[in-house]
Amino acid sequence: MKKNSAIPGPLELNLLADDILERCARERLGLKASMAALLPQAARALGASAAAVETLDEELKRETFHWRYEPGFRLEKTPGRPQRSFSRGLHWVTRSLDAGGRRAGTIAFGYRAEPETGGDYFARLNALCEALDDTLWSIQTAAVKQKLAEAVTRCLSRSVLRDAIDEAVAVLREEIPFRSLGLVYHNEDAADSSRLQYRIYRGARCVHDSEQRPHRALSRAISRMGATLLYPDQAVVRKLLGLRAGLSFMLSAQSAGGENLGKLVVEAKGGLSAFGRDLMRIFVNSVSQRLIDYNRERRHLAQFFPPEVISGLLSDPDYLRKYLSPRVKPIAILYTDINSFTKLCEKGLRRPDLIGEFVDQWSEGAVRLAWKHGGTFDKMVGDCVIAHFGPPFFSRTPAECALDA
Template identity: 40%
Template sequence: MCQNVAQWTTCDPIGLHSVHHRHRLRLTMSGPGRPCPSRRRRQRWLQPATTGACAGRRFAGRSTTMAAREHLTRIEQLESQLELLESCQRLNDEADDALERAMQDRLPLDAAVQLLLPMLCRHTDAVAAELRTYDEDLAMRSWRWPAQRQAQRQAQRQAEAELASVSQPLDVAGEDFGAATLHFTGALDARLQARSQRLLNVWCEQLDNYLAAIARARHKHAITSQLSDALKHPVLEQGLVTAVERLRETIHIDDLILAYHHEEDRGGETLSYKVIRAGAWCCDSSRPTPNDDGHFMAAHAQRFIGGDERAVLERFGIHNPQEQVLINGIKDQRVIGRLVVSSKRGELNTFDRDLLQRFADYLRQRIVDFNREYKHLALCFPPDVVTQLLSREDYEQRYLMPAVKDVAILYADITGFTRLSEQVLKEPMLIGKLIDQWSEGVVDILWKSGGVFDKMVGDCVIGLWGPPLFDMSGRQACRLALQAAREIGDFTCRLGRSEVLPELTQAKVELGVATGLNYCPLLVGLFGPNRNYTGFSAGMNSCARLQGVASRDEVLCMDAFVSTYDDLSQFGDERQAVVKNVANPLVFRPAHSSA
């Protein structure tokens, strides 16, 4: 048994056994086995001391009474603190359970708040509670309990009562996130004010954590939406630059290497790359610069995508990349891109890693969409022209809408194709193989000469010069068309002598081609439900008829083509031919076999 208050406080600093100690204190005051002092004796102890021994006894009694009162006061304080701690713990546990259920059930914030506000009022004896904070859309909103109708009825009862309020700000990661307020009937003394403030603080701490999770989710959603919107830009390269800059605003990135190509491109024709070194743009395939880094990346990007990244990382001084993300294709999951990120701050957190993965997923889908668009244009135009078209947001309206333009036209047809099919090749697979091999080579010649592949009709290939950019003169278009016609003739002869189709060599059959050329006005652009790029005009029909007049390995050129070509030495004597469904005879000249 402690002999004084100081000793007792040391033995039991939090007063967990206050009732037991009160009982022991009463026994100490009255002595073991004796009843408590009578009221008269207690009064005597409290009277002022006189002289001598009587005064001494009265002083000692008064000291003991004062110590006992202090002792009891301390016990009451500790009991009050214990009750407050228990109240805080009960509110904390109940709020935690409610928020956990809300997350498990994926309740919206509005539903969760409807659970939390009545709970807060019940624990604090408040008549009303208000909350003002950001919702899932990161818009500031206010909630109140009781609801509006209940509040109106309650306001009538409290109209003449004085209302007291206690408020607590909400703080999420150091950012002001609103406030919570409790309303009480009547004034609050200091003890109730402190108690209410403590309970409200506990409730707000739990809500802060819940709001922080919502804020992080919404922040991530906002960033990923911005990344997605950036990559929806009609010009992929421009959208990609915007998306990378948005990433850098969110994630601390010192070095970044991104390389990718289209899903069905196995030759690297659509290869793109972007490099950020020490926080600055180093090289970009969409904005080529004559520096060593750009040349190096163009030469090594394909291997970098394939997994051999050591040379590229060493080149740009990245020795310990924090994150590598693969970009896989849709069809066969083949790797079509690779993203490497490095930060001097060290390892990236889960938020940053997830954001990089989202970026890679969006980019993959955008590459697929871009690839679909690229493939559609690549049916007609050479890769460099497709790249030019896709570099402009308004390329379709600007270049591909139907318009009347002067165009050089080529019709090239395998001579004797019907006899070859029926008497020599015979099998459909062999006939198809011939057409595939020949048309692939012819289209390649068209594209290398700056032409456009219009379409193929049977075994006849149609080519155009001028579209879609119309950045060449008529003279240049005609000269490129004639050059292509001569090359097509040479290629056809070589194909017939090659081992690609041994059936032709065994039958001692030589391939030949008949060609017609014209330069005329043409309505050219995208037509039909499939949006095919083609042209229509009487001059185009005349070119088709002229090709039918040409014999094996002959290139016939309409008079308009010859005059635009502006070099009569390349042509023979003028001739005429009457053809079906054309009113006037065709006027043309044969082109010499070589320049």
């Protein structure tokens, strides 16, 4: 039998859809207008009386676009493989739309009589869907990026940094099935602000961390090299973790003058696609912002507490309410100043710069002694250092601590 030349074959239908969608893209039309242009011609080419597409729109909201009649069932609930159904007086053929290996929506064509789906019907339907898949890819990638950014930010909002990072890494691995990931980052510490911490993952499981399960070789390298380990051209972290084929991403703070916050190294089977690298950058930017907030919090607490107390506070998600909120407790207050300070300034030091340097050295030593004996620095009044004993943990008798200091 001679083939009906009025019915386009798979290639012709694919080219027809491509031409329509490319014209819509050139004219900067939105998805709604693009579907309004495509669906009537696609339906006629397939001999259908109605057509509908369910997918995400530019605002990442699920929408159904239709021509003539809308199906009487929810397209997103239909199985991925081609299906037949009857609704609102029409016979419907549905098929899932895929973008980058993900389901991007569903397309449906309605017929007044049960359609002939033999021959090359599904080949033509597939050719049409392939053209539409490419258009939906950009919208779907935006949806994945937004969902990842929101999920990672939600995880990183946890008060305890290590728990926040662990949860964020688990979310990341749902999108990128990496084999190994290493994160080395600055920890703002009142005693040593150049100290680096790290967390190393196999899959989503943390197997080494700088505090409880150290990686010996990496810990030695940190002691030897310090912050130079984070230089962009430095490959030591990749080599030590056995990730020679891994990719490195720098954690930095644009709002903090480009401060180098850390380095992330990741290795995935087969490498990372351009889309995968975009997802990694979203993750890295989110972690960078969390480190900025965390280090800012440590710097604020370092005005009053020694490093070990700060670490104890930040390890408790509810530390603000439990330890730093107003409450009635007996404490000891120590006032200590320099004997004959006025006479010393007038007859000995005289110069303002020498007086300032002397007071700085004195106050630093006095605060260290207060911290050593469990005290908290409150403030300075002139040359007088005021310290509280008891807060925040009240683990020892306040008066005894003050007397020891």
